[in-house]
Amino acid sequence: MEAQVDDSLLIKKYINGDEKALETLIERHNQRISCFIYSKVNDRTITEDIFQDTFIKVIRTLKRGTYSEEGKFLPWVMRIAHNLIIDHFRKSNRMPMFHGNESFNIFSIMSDEQLNVEGQIIKNQIDTDLGVLIAELPQDQKDVLMMRIYRDMSFKEISENTGVSINTALGRMRYALINLRKIIDQNNIVLTN
Structure with a gap:
């Protein structure tokens, strides 16, 4: 190597x-x-x-x-x-910007999602944990998974970028997901928000 x-x-x-x-x-x-x-x-x-x-x-x-x-x-x-x-x-x-309104309420313009800081912290932790799990995958599976999930590339685009057939890219994605499930099960990880 x-x-x-x-x-x-x-x-x-x-x-x-x-x-x-x-x-x-x-x-x-x-x-x-x-x-x-x-x-x-x-x-x-x-x-x-x-x-x-x-x-x-x-x-x-x-x-x-x-x-x-x-x-x-x-x-x-x-x-x-x-x-x-x-x-x-x-x-x-x-x-x-709100002008001339003394009864302005910040909560009237912020959605519940923005106010739920705890939910955002949990989501960030799940994203971080998932990144650690993905890092354990073999490089070819990790590459396909990253292109598909995080870069929203089609399997045709993945095929062109990696120089493998579409079927090979699909296979790598399938094995990446299978291996991720195994890692999650082996470590008793719960990825829910």
């Missing part, structure tokens, strides 16, 4: 024109970054958008030559993703 090339070496290769080096970095950290973003936004489309925006910022920084966090690539990318998540919520969840 070939030794894994260090992130900092891949960054240097990319800066020197090796586009494949960036692909390797994205593939290497795709799952952790996607899971992190999804755990915060709970929406596959928004997760994909923020993931792409994150790597657009990474590429711009690397091409400008202003990246200087040697050996700390993943924490740096996670910080970029985190900042973009905050930006997303600032843009999309602005509080409505």
Whole structure:
């Protein structure tokens, strides 16, 4: 098995024109970054958008030559993703403005979902636990599961991205789910909210 090339070496290769080096970095950290973003936004489309925006910022920084966090690539990318998540919520969840109404009640504009902090904490914990369980799967099954569940890709798209037939992608998904159920049963885990 070939030794894994260090992130900092891949960054240097990319800066020197090796586009494949960036692909390797994205593939290497795709799952952790996607899971992190999804755990915060709970929406596959928004997760994909923020993931792409994150790597657009990474590429711009690397091409400008202003990246200087040697050996700390993943924490740096996670910080970029985190900042973009905050930006997303600032843009999309602005509080409505009410003028001239002294009897304004914050509860009249917030849904029960927003007020149920305990439910959100439980959901975040379940998402985190599920991420840990998924990490135990074989890489090929994990990749298909992540593409299907978190990136909402069709099996045709998964087939094209992984270079395997649609039937193989379907099989990997089936085995991923079977193996997840086994892991859940063996550890007596309850994934309900």
